[in-house]
Amino acid sequence: MPKAQLTVFITRPIPTECIVALKKYARVIIRRTDSIITRTELLRGIRQADILLPILTDAIDDQVLAAAPKLKLIANFGAGYNNIDVTAATKRGVLISNTPDVLTDTTAELAITLLLAVARRVVWADQQMRTGRYPGWGPLQYLGHGVSGKTLGIIGLGRIGSRVAEIAHHGFGMHILYYTKHKERDVEKSLGAKKVPLTSLLRRSDFVTLHVPLTRETTHLISQPQLAQMKSTAFLINTSRGPVVNEAAVVQAVRQQRIAGAGFDVYEHEPRLTPGLAALPNVVLLPHIGSATHETRVAMGMLAVKNIIAFIKHQRLPSVVNHPARSV
Numbered sequence: 612m613p614k615a616q617l618t619v620f621i622t623r624p625i626p627t628e629c630i631v632a633l634k635k636y637a638r639v640i641i642r643r644t645d646s647i648i649t650r651t652e653l654l655r656g657i658r659q660a661d662i663l664l665p666i667l668t669d670a671i672d673d674q675v676l677a678a679a680p681k682l683k684l685i686a687n688f689g690a691g692y693n694n695i696d697v698t699a700a701t702k703r704g705v706l707i708s709n710t711p712d713v714l715t716d717t718t719a720e721l722a723i724t725l726l727l728a729v730a731r732r733v734v735w736a737d738q739q740m741r742t743g744r745y746p747g748w749g750p751l752q753y754l755g756h757g758v759s760g761k762t763l764g765i766i767g768l769g770r771i772g773s774r775v776a777e778i779a780h781h782g783f784g785m786h787i788l789y790y791t792k793h794k795e796r797d798v799e800k801s802l803g804a805k806k807v808p809l810t811s812l813l814r815r816s817d818f819v820t821l822h823v824p825l826t827r828e829t830t831h832l833i834s835q836p837q838l839a840q841m842k843s844t845a846f847l848i849n850t851s852r853g854p855v856v857n858e859a860a861v862v863q864a865v866r867q868q869r870i871a872g873a874g875f876d877v878y879e880h881e882p883r884l885t886p887g888l889a890a891l892p893n894v895v896l897l898p899h900i901g902s903a904t905h906e907t908r909v910a911m912g913m914l915a916v917k918n919i920i921a922f923i924k925h926q927r928l929p930s931v932v933n934h935p936a937r938s939v
């Protein structure tokens with residue numbers, strides 16, 4: 612298949628170096644507007660595309676796939692790919708790739724940032740300074756919670772969860788509990804981590820951090836009954852996907868002091884906030900910046916491009932998600 616015949620549609624501006632690399636191998640149509648693509652634009656843009664490079668806010672469902680008769684590959688810009696109907700794409704013979712690994716450290720760093728921020732009330736304290744409310748040092752002022760030596764419960768011990776465990780254990784001497792399907796013997800050996808049932812993790816942890824993909828099983832994994840099992844001094848951190856958490860239940864739990872607070876980078880109704888969340892001073896809210904460093908966004912773009920180039924060259928893709936029986 613001559614390379615010039617393949618058209619790649621990119622739904623959102625991505626780092627320039629990625630586009631330069633891709634243009635050597637394919638015809639590239641890039642949507643220049645830096646805002647979420649509308650459904651109409653997506654359906655129009657995908658019509659001529661052999662390859663789509665979408666981002667995590669683009670819902671690639673069966674209707675979109677039906678509008679793309681030439682589509683052969685979806686090279687998602689993102690590790691999570693819950694924005695794509697994998698079953699529908701697979702049925703239509705469309706390959707899917709993602710961008711794992713390159714964002715592991717960056718996202719783990721942000722989970723730890725949120726953990727420290729909620730524990731030490733950093734954002735609220737900053738606001739006190741800026742609004743001229745700091746009256747001078749006092750022994751009982753601005754008290755938060757310590758992190759060192761505390762227990763961290765990690766739900767989902769994949770790449771990012773494992774990296775969070777390492778930083779927390781080696782950096783702060785935290786005790787690691789984890790909840791996953793499979794026992795992670797290496798992490799148990801190197802960090803003394805313990806696999807426990809979810810209930811036990813929630814009951815024993817001072818901080819609970821979420822690192823699961825969004826699936827039917829993980830939707831609202833943390834809801835009112837789970838929050839009720841947490842310590843009243845514990846914090847919930849979510850850098851995975853918003854709908855893993857029932858945010859209305861978190862608002863209630865924090866208001867009623869059934870948990871101490873929360874740190875979110877992702878939202879159930881992203882980019883909208885659940886009513887009540889923004890009014891809680893012991894909740895830190897970030898705009899989905901888990902992978903937002905210059906280096907990581909270039910690395911993510913380059914990995915998406917490498918997947919496309921490998922596909923064009925009929926080579927094995929570095930990070931493929933599905934295995935359609937028949938590729939169009």
Ligand code: DGY
Pocket residue numbers: 667688689690691692714851899900901902903
């Ligand atoms: C991903 O790649 O899934 C992340 O959420 C982006 O930060």
